[in-house]
Amino acid sequence: MDTKKASNGWSDEELEASVDAYLKMWTLEQSGQAFKKSAENRLLREGPLNLRSASSIEYRMQNISAVFEQLGLRRITGYMPAKNIGAGVIERIRKVLDAKPGLYAEIHKATADKPLPRKRTTVPMPSLEIEPQGILNPRQLFTVSLSYARALHVRRLVRLLANGICEGCDQPAPFAGEDGQPFLEVHHVKHLAQKGSDRTTNAVALCPNCHQRCHRSSDRDAFTEGLYSKIGRLARE
Template sequence: MDIEKEKNDWSDEELEAAVEGYLKMLAIEKSDQKLNKAHENRLLREGVLMNRSRVSIEYRMRNISTVLHDLCLPYIVGYLPAKHLGAGVTQRVRAAMIAKGAFDPDDYAPTANDQTLNTKVQKLEQREFIGIPRGIDKPQRLNGTISTFFRDPLVKTWVLKEANGVCEGCGQDAPFKQANGSHFLELHHVKHLADLGSDRPSNAVALCPNCHRRCHYSSDRDEFTASLYTKVKRLKPE
């Protein structure tokens, strides 16, 4: 059977069956039980996926891993994310995963509202993170009385987790903990979004309020900002 053709003609029912099988296997793997992927593949081919080949199902599982990887969620170790997954396939796989309750898409949706962003971050901070989020290369500006930008909650969550309660500017502990127990640090885009900076981990740092204001208002803000590229190795000039 032509695998390329199979990739494009899966029904919604088949995609949901694949996602259900994947989530079952992921639960087995996360519980430290021995996962027999060949056995699970065979079970799928005895049900809704009876017309699909073993190889085709394995490739679909890698598609599912890709979606989880893009959300920095854990995925099955034996199903590495597939590269060059088309937008149409990604959208359909995501829809099938949402239908099965794999994740809430609203948690990951970019927002220009600071309060909404922080609410999303507080939820995402409770989850296991795998990999580095892509972020937004060119954040969309929302014009109003005050101009704001749509930002990726995954990026802020990841950067704060990476800082682990320590300001990436001065190296001191965060000044206090918030009501939910997380350390209070602020996200700063080294090249400002208003200057066409990206909302990506390579352009964002977690700073204490003092260092954050220093980047914006101090007489040595340019020198201090330049020093961040030496202190935080993931940063890349834009």
């Protein structure tokens, strides 16, 4: 993407940096991870948008939210769509999104995956007369994810302390891993994305079910509180 500027003074590089930051926050929100808009705003001002004010970056994020809504996509909760956006700005933001086809497709998919209603209906489901064909050769998609460097010795020690027993449900590990050892996943009680530490005082060994329960279940907060109560080495951060 070239660096030419439109009449509003924002270069293509600045606009793309804004969209990338928006997509980063969008990805975190969709995965249930916490983030601070002010921190992302500051990172932009310390980096590619060092000539822009906090308020101008905030307004740019509202521009992107407006484009998301026009496209029928779920916007970031904290950014209300801006009003009366110029057609040129809308077109430029859409071009940046279109330049990331894999991620754009992922956004459409996540938006389309609406939660199913909790109550069962009495209307019978129609039977399928034709078997779905599926996709023979699924295409690859580009996605954005965040990862953190982790201490290998911490993972080993946490699993050793668990001794093959899930520290969430107190049941034996469901199977042995490729190394022949009981398979347990190390979970950071205060998530690394929430500035939690990578220490044994903030990590537990869980079976896959309990690990997902910590991230996705409706009772994840209460379940996490139970970990603090039952595992003596944990320390709140």
